[in-house]
Amino acid sequence: MSVPPSDVYLQPDFDGSSLKVAQLRGILLQHDISLPPSAKKADLVAAFESQVQARASELNQSAKPSSKGIVRVKDGKQVEGTTESEASSDEQPKRARGRPKKSTGVSVEIPVPRRTRRTESMTPARTSPPDSPAVEAEEEEEPAIHISVEQTPRAKVKSDTEESKKPKTPRRSEDSGFSDYNPFQSGGEEGSDREKRRRKSSAGVSAKKPTQPRYSEPAPRSDTPSLKRVGPSKDSLKTPPRDQTDSVGKTPSKTPSKIAKPSIATRPAPPAGAPPVDNRPPLIAIPLTMLFLILMSSITGWQKASQEIGFCDTGSSTNNLLLARTAAIEAANSCIARRTAQALDDPSAPRVECDVSALPLLPFIPRPSTCAPCPQHAACANGRFYGCKHEYVYSENPLGEVFSALNGMPFFGPRAFPPTCRPDTVRKRLIGTLAKEMEKDLARGRGAIVCAGYGAEDGRRGPGERFGLEESKLKARYFNRRDPKFTPEQFSEIYDAALADLVEHDDVIESIDADGRSWYTSARPEFNLSCKIKLAVFSLFRKWRSQLIGSGIVLVIISYLRSTLRHRRAEKYQAEELVQVVLKRLQDQESLHYTDPVTTPNPFIPPTQLRDLVLPPKGSSNSRTRLWQRVQDLVEANANVSVREQEVKGEIWKTWEWAGVGEQRRVSFE
DSSP states (O other), X not given: OOOOOHHHHTSTTOOGGGSOHHHHHHHHHHXXXXXXXXXXXXXXXXXXXXXXXXXXXHHHHHOOOOOTTOOOOOTTSOOOOOOHHHHHHHHHHHHHTTOOHHHHHHHHHSOOOOOOHHHHTSOSOOOOOTTXXXXXXXXXXXXXXXXXXXXXXXXXXXXXXXXXXXXXOOOOOSSOSSOSOOTTSTTHHHHHHHHHHHHHHOSSOBOOOOOOOOTTSOOOXXXXXXXOBOOOOGGGGSOOOHHXXXXXXXXXXXXXXXXXXXXXXXXXXXXXXXXXXXXXXXXXXXXXXXXXXXXXXXHHHHHHHHHHHOBOOTTSSXXXXXXXXXXXXXXXXXXXXXXXXXXXXXXXXXXXXXXXXXXOSSTTSOOOXXXXXXXXXXXXXXXXXXXXXXXXXXXXXXXXXXXXXXXTOTTTOSOSSOOEEEEOHHHHHHHHHHHHHHHHHHHHHHHHHHHHTOOOOOSSSOHHHHHSEEHHHHHHHHHHTSOTTSOHHHHHHHHHHHHHHHHHTTSEEEEEOTTSOEEEEESSOOOOHHHHHHHHHXXXXXXXXXXXXXXXXXXXXXXXXXXXXXXXXXXXXXHHHHHHHHHHHHHHHHHHHXXXXXXXXXXXXXXXXXXXXHSOSOSOHHHHHHHHHHHHHHHHTOTTEEEEEEEETTEEEEEEEEOSSSOOOOOOOO
16 A cells, blocks of 8 residues: 655645555654554544644655656666766765765765666655764765766676576575565554664675564565665765765755655646545544434424424413323323233233324424413413413514424424513503593583583483583494404404593593493583683673673663764775776777777766776675665766766666766766
């Protein structure tokens, strides 16, 4: 199993628990993090998250992905090496950092052995903590080997080819065609790394003690030969300068992880930033999903059953639905108990059939057994809310619509936020307004009757009959004046409540006649200003009747005389004005006749026609006759007016004709 590339497991959202144990160990060994073989997966995941994933930003900044340095070798074929340009471009900066000449010389003298698939596919560059001298020596030696390859690349390929042509004989070679790295078991790379360190810290060729396999690794095959390895000299293990170790520490960490992969892998690496795709479903997901579905189905069943219960009956803590459900469950349980007892007593008896539809599927699942309390001043029955009582109005809870999904949920009851019945202030205000208006109208009616002199006490009728109205007439009066938005039923409720309130507080007197009809009148009369004056006058008149009658007659005579004199004087002034109008009209008639005889054939005008033209239409006929008689006397007394009788259209008319010369001047009568 291959280790995922660093650009995958260094993503911020990468889950380390999705990796296998071998993959976790491989990633930790790539970053020189060693854990004991007995470490469990949880320890490996914790080490990965704290020491690798926590440094993701630092590792990503130092990583420079490239294909340089990757050597791919196929079985039984010649080894492909890097070109001179690639090797020189990679190694020239390292020599310029000031590597000790002694170390370089040693690495040139070391013969490059024939490498197998395992050794060629691994990169020698690996970062390690500065406190490990063996690893520092390894970092110094491997670049030296690359320098020797750079100097003689073709010779190496040629020598490898010649060696491959020679017949192979069993011998103990330095590197075998097989690798002890098993990606499916933990500790594979760690063992390889330990062998590599032991080899590089030795001063010459020595027989290697067979490595004892760990309990987590499979035992090596019996035909695996023991390998002899040649290490560098002790001088090459000196600690390099700090600038060189810094350059080694800055080596991209992404390249080793890529080179460490087997060359036969052909799957392309996922793009940078893409999360790893893990098609394996987590083992805990299925139980959690099943538990969630069971829980949701139980809650849904509880909610439905609780909503069906609804409200309790008025003044009770239960309702018929809840009682019927409880009775059905008890009947089913008792039937089951009888059937069980019968089966134990007489197994051959016929089996009793029981109706178990009311029982739950699982007996241990709880069932709702409470109803929502009926709101105060409300009427509830059979689990339903039927409305509020009189003088109370239905009020929905503001949270009821917002959290309607909580209705029937456990611990919330059938109605999480039930409605309430609050006092109907609007209705009370309407009742008060109607009662006040009724009392005022009845008081005015009584005052009008008293002012008119009716309603005297006769000993047979009560005050309601003498001063009030019959109940049906009183109701019809206000029914016709009601607001159309109120229905007759609503108006009747308001009217009855207002009338009862007035009678209760003695503001209205009720009288019942011989036929059983109710009459209502106000307890007090209300008079307007004229009625008050009239009553006051009647009171004074009854007290000072003789004196008042004499004084009245005198005042009336004086007023009549003054009025007659004033009227006569006004008629006189008006007659004088009309005389001027008549004279002017006679002058115009004469002028028009001589100017246009065709249009105005007559120079005279009958007095009756002038009367209808100049007199105003207002006034009585007597006053008009008296006024025109005064005008006629004044006109005929004028010498410039000729009064004669002439034929007008076959009839003899008294006519007036202007006989004067020139324009008539305004004449004033003294």
